[in-house]
Amino acid sequence: MINDIKADAEKRMQKSLEALHAAFNKIRTGRAHPAILDSVMVNYYGQETPLKQVAGITVEDNRTLMVSPWEKNLVPTIEKAIMTSDLGLNPATSGDVIRVPMPMLTEETRREMVKQAKADAEQGRVSIRSVRRDANSMIKDLLKEKEITEDDERRGEDEIQKLTDRYIAEVDKALKSKEEDLMSV
Numbered sequence: 001m002i003n004d005i006k007a008d009a010e011k012r013m014q015k016s017l018e019a020l021h022a023a024f025n026k027i028r029t030g031r032a033h034p035a036i037l038d039s040v041m042v043n044y045y046g047q048e049t050p051l052k053q054v055a056g057i058t059v060e061d062n063r064t065l066m067v068s069p070w071e072k073n074l075v076p077t078i079e080k081a082i083m084t085s086d087l088g089l090n091p092a093t094s095g096d097v098i099r100v101p102m103p104m105l106t107e108e109t110r111r112e113m114v115k116q117a118k119a120d121a122e123q124g125r126v127s128i129r130s131v132r133r134d135a136n137s138m139i140k141d142l143l144k145e146k147e148i149t150e151d152d153e154r155r156g157e158d159e160i161q162k163l164t165d166r167y168i169a170e171v172d173k174a175l176k177s178k179e180e181d182l183m184s185v
């Protein structure tokens with residue numbers, strides 16, 4: 001039973017970590033990366049569709065993304081979707097290809113983005129601690145029902161704490177990497 005609780009907790013902590021990585025992908029650095037456009041939705045025949053499902057996104061050079069729509073008639077729609085997204089990007093169309101140059105980041109903008117990354121990381125830590133709290137309460141419920149001994153309870157809580165420490169260290173590592181990426185010119 002404790003192993004089931006531990007496996008569930010680990011799965012939920014992993015999802016928290018994946019959510020953090022997704023949040024970090026939305027914070028753009030000075031370099032072009034296709035994941036920056038993951039949040040862009042395009043009106044495709046009346047349906048809001050992720051950009052990556054209606055176009056190929058490649059890195060042309062380290063400061064420019066190239067978006068190649070699979071249907072020519074989507075070019076103006078995709079261009080408008082990128083402009084109206086909250087990413088602050090200005091696409092330029094040339095024929096049936098859209099180029100998205102990454103603007104240079106000022107020192108102030110970089111600091112704001114680092115603040116955002118730290119807030120996202122703290123949210124990830126809170127989420128992981130919440131999973132720990134839930135797992136520990138399930139273990140305590142098992143003890144109340146006399147399905148496990150106090151030694152099993154202590155051992156289970158120790159295992160959950162080790163799991164929590166490991167995932168929080170992952171969050172810290174991801175934050176450090178993102179900060180270095182943002183502050184490098």
